[in-house]
Amino acid sequence: MKIFIVGGAGYIGSHMVKIAHRANYQVITLDNLSTGHKDSVLFGKFEFCDILDRERLDKLFKLYNPDIVMHFSAYSIVEESVIDPYKYYRNNVVGTLNLLKTMIDNDCKKFIFSSSAAIFGNPNYIPIDEEHPKRPINPYGKSKLMVEEILKDFESAYDLKYVSFRYFNAAGHDPEGVLREKHDPETHLLPLILQAANGQRDSINIYGNDYDTKDGTCVRDYIYVNDLANIHLKGLEYLNNRNKSSAEFNLGNGNGFSVKEIIQKVKDLTHKDFKVLEKGRRDGDPAVLIASNEKARIELEIGYDFTDIENIIKTLM
Ligand SMILES: NC(=O)c1ccc[n+]([C@@H]2O[C@H](COP(=O)([O-])OP(=O)(O)OC[C@H]3O[C@@H](n4cnc5c(N)ncnc54)[C@H](O)[C@@H]3O)[C@@H](O)[C@H]2O)c1
Structure with a gap:
């Protein structure tokens, strides 16, 4: 085919x-x-x-x-x-x-x-x-x-x-380490945070800390x-x-993580600290996006290799 x-x-x-x-x-x-x-x-x-x-x-x-x-x-x-x-x-x-x-x-x-x-x-x-x-x-x-x-x-x-x-x-990369996310400019949170952890950028920006979420930052499903x-x-x-x-x-995976939670997880996994700057909200960003994946699970009989955000982050390290 x-x-x-x-x-x-x-x-x-x-x-x-x-x-x-x-x-x-x-x-x-x-x-x-x-x-x-x-x-x-x-x-x-x-x-x-x-x-x-x-x-x-x-x-x-x-x-x-x-x-x-x-x-x-x-x-x-x-x-x-x-x-x-x-x-x-x-x-x-x-x-x-x-x-x-x-x-x-x-x-x-x-x-x-x-x-x-x-x-x-x-x-x-x-x-x-x-x-x-x-x-x-x-x-x-x-x-x-x-x-x-x-x-x-x-x-x-x-x-x-x-x-x-x-x-x-x-999110994540090929586990064999060949393919990477190479957006230019990079706008996706995980690669940006990893760049900060690796010293490739000075700091990481959080856009909006006053959303109606557990810690005020946007929540996303990876x-x-x-x-x-x-x-x-x-x-x-x-x-x-x-x-x-x-x-x-x-x-999606059906669970959500806030920007601050993701930053903390990367710091914990890499044992690296980096500067985090809190900026104003960006246009067009909803506060929370979490998927129900029930229909896909039932009708497509899908399974997931990585439901765990730590495992996804590790593919980027
Ligand atoms: N990355 C995400 O988290 C995400 C989330 C939701 C939806 N999507 C959708 O998934 C798709 C892939 O996303 P991605 O992150 O891999 O983006 P990407 O920018 O890495 O890949 C898009 C590819 O399409 C090519 N392209 C763009 N315009 C073209 C054109 N006119 N003719 C031929 N090729 C063209 C680009 O050169 C690029 O290789 C996109 O449609 C995006 O909207 C991505």
Whole structure:
């Protein structure tokens, strides 16, 4: 089975390439390297491609005739999306629309989408299940929700079968130490804290200490990156089962840690101290995001390698 891994040079996509290759799938990465790295694509073929370029997409679909597309490519910095929404809607919505149209034109009708907890906005209740109201509070979250809506219409009109995975916070690295999270600028909490612990940055910033949470800092649910990739293979099996209809799944560990708790855990595990600066809130950050993973556990029969935050942090050390 041939899989197009769009955005396979990025953080999660590159872990996906490795896991899918190990599971004997034929993988082809399509990426424009805007935030990804070619040397992170360790297996299969690499094709330079911008999903905004429909001609190039069409050429590659005709060349490889993939059975399924996993779509990781997007811009994903919440703050930037507030400042420059055009950039986000263009890449995340128009780009995805191009990809989906090219798929339909080439009779490729199975799709796995990297959606996000950002579609929910400020939660009404915790843990957040799939039925929770969707009221994204930033253009990034809105762009992901727009694609989820497009997918429903593509299913009715063109018989596209899809799975949308709404990741909470992806975290950790390949345990074999080859793949790393290499965002530039890095905005994700765990790699930033590890950089502070390793002396690669002077301090770590906490944005907001007056949220309605146990210690005033934001609470997030961290899911191990290889668990995410393995769950995508379950998504693929799900789509191959003709009796199953398209579906959305929330993917997290089901427990939350505050920013201060994560910082303390890194200090304890690394035995390193570093400066912590308390800053004001950032635009577009909900106080608490914790997933209910019950639907995914039941319908996809998933298991997790790392549910323990300490084990996830250790992969980064
Ligand atoms: N990292 C997380 O915690 C998290 C959480 C929720 C959702 N997501 C979603 O998961 C996906 C992957 O996230 P990531 O952290 O690996 O991001 P990333 O930036 O590391 O990877 C994205 C990849 O897509 C590529 N790309 C971007 N625009 C493209 C375009 N127009 N054409 C071709 N390639 C393009 C980039 O070069 C990069 O390799 C994204 O869709 C993101 O929104 C991530």
